[in-house]
Amino acid sequence: MKGYFDHNATTPLHPAARDAWLQASEKHWHNPSSLYRDAGLTSQQLESARERLGTLIGADAERIVFTSGATESNNALFASLPADAGVVISAIEHPSVREAARGRHAVELPVNEDGVVESDAVEHLILCKRPALVSVMAANNESGALQPWRELAALCRKHDVLFHTDAAQWLGKLNAGDLGDCDFITGSAHKFGGSKGCGFLVLPKEDSRLGFIRGGPQEHGRRAGTENYPAIEAMVTALERITPGLSEIEQTQSTLRDAFIAEMRTRFDSLRVISEYAPRLWNTVLMVMPEHDNLKWLTRLSRRGFSISTGSACSSGKEGSSVVVTALGASAAELKRVVRISSGWETTAEDWQALAEAFVEVFDELNRGGRPQ
Numbered sequence: 001m002k003g004y005f006d007h008n009a010t011t012p013l014h015p016a017a018r019d020a021w022l023q024a025s026e027k028h029w030h031n032p033s034s035l036y037r038d039a040g041l042t043s044q045q046l047e048s049a050r051e052r053l054g055t056l057i058g059a060d061a062e063r064i065v066f067t068s069g070a071t072e073s074n075n076a077l078f079a080s081l082p083a084d085a086g087v088v089i090s091a092i093e094h095p096s097v098r099e100a101a102r103g104r105h106a107v108e109l110p111v112n113e114d115g116v117v118e119s120d121a122v123e124h125l126i127l128c129k130r131p132a133l134v135s136v137m138a139a140n141n142e143s144g145a146l147q148p149w150r151e152l153a154a155l156c157r158k159h160d161v162l163f164h165t166d167a168a169q170w171l172g173k174l175n176a177g178d179l180g181d182c183d184f185i186t187g188s189a190h191k192f193g194g195s196k197g198c199g200f201l202v203l204p205k206e207d208s209r210l211g212f213i214r215g216g217p218q219e220h221g222r223r224a225g226t227e228n229y230p231a232i233e234a235m236v237t238a239l240e241r242i243t244p245g246l247s248e249i250e251q252t253q254s255t256l257r258d259a260f261i262a263e264m265r266t267r268f269d270s271l272r273v274i275s276e277y278a279p280r281l282w283n284t285v286l287m288v289m290p291e292h293d294n295l296k297w298l299t300r301l302s303r304r305g306f307s308i309s310t311g312s313a314c315s316s317g318k319e320g321s322s323v324v325v326t327a328l329g330a331s332a333a334e335l336k337r338v339v340r341i342s343s344g345w346e347t348t349a350e351d352w353q354a355l356a357e358a359f360v361e362v363f364d365e366l367n368r369g370g371r372p373q
């Protein structure tokens with residue numbers, strides 16, 4: 001995985017998740033809703049995975065609904081709100097929150113110059129707008145900036161407003177043991193070594209109103225469709241394997257990431273790192289390059305075996321349109337020079353060094369106006 005610096009887009013399958021998936025597919029492929037013994041065993045396995053996930057995120061298992069991923073979870077949540085319910089979302093939410101909130105009396109919260117939502121601004125909006133729900137992600141997918149979700153969950157509780165956090169980028173990177181304090185939590189398996197097309201939504205305990213995907217009575221009537229038990233087992237196994245080592249990973253990996261930034265600064269004077277002074281994910285660097293369009297950087301780095309991105313993969317039809325950098329009021333020219341680097345749990349100092357050197361080589365090539373290698 002040497003040159004792979006796009007872990008915020010997706011991650012390779014964790015070996016333990018692969019083994020868990022294979023075993024579950026071979027032994028427990030039966031439909032958990034069927035009534036014979038083998039199906040009952042699959043159903044037990046599924047419920048045990050739900051319990052284990054609940055323990056990892058500090059939420060009662062009965063609050064967890066398995067879904068096809070974070071996009072579905074976010075859409076299901078917003079679709080479940082009454083049509084006249086007011087919502088407050090941050091200006092840097094993932095498109096799956098922004099689009100799902102569209103047309104729902106949504107008010108957008110600005111972020112400060114570090115790309116972070118401020119609790120005072122949230123409290124002000126709660127008092128003025130009296131929303132039914134506040135939705136602020138746990139960690140931003142582009143800049144990695146951590147948002148004050150613990151504080152916001154407490155604030156919303158104080159004002160009797162529901163609080164949702166999209167934790168797709170937090171899970172598997174930072175400890176998630178107290179995420180259950182939020183009323184609603186979104187998660188996605190493929191961001192931490194699980195497979196694509198699997199995720200979950202956590203609901204308040206007494207909440208049974210989801211009906212986004214209708215049909216059979218699966219997931220206690222909250223999400224129809226046969227549960228993908230092998231993918232769910234793989235997701236929970238990946239999170240179980242990653243979680244104990246997270247504090248150490250955070251320390252070692254953020255040091256490597258910061259060394260990369262320092263190295264880049266020696267090569268590129270006016271490099272701008274977004275959210276540099278905010279607490280942020282240990283793996284993410286969102287930069288505005290001093291010169292040249294991001295697609296030129298991306299394609300030339302790709303030819304050298306490095307995978308990076310120009311913002312979030314989900315806006316890649318509109319290259320250069322970083323939601324975060326836009327929310328920070330950047331110029332159109334700056335927007336075209338945004339690149340996102342996101343490392344993984346096993347990225348080494350040598351991998352970072354090789355990336356920095358490749359940036360320098362590409363810069364020389366672009367300045368010479370030469371053809372890509």
Ligand code: PMP
Nearest residue numbers: 069070071094141166168169188
């Ligand atoms: N929310 C966030 C914060 C994300 O980073 C992503 C993935 N880019 C999603 C939601 C969508 O996740 P999924 O691919 O599971 O639908």
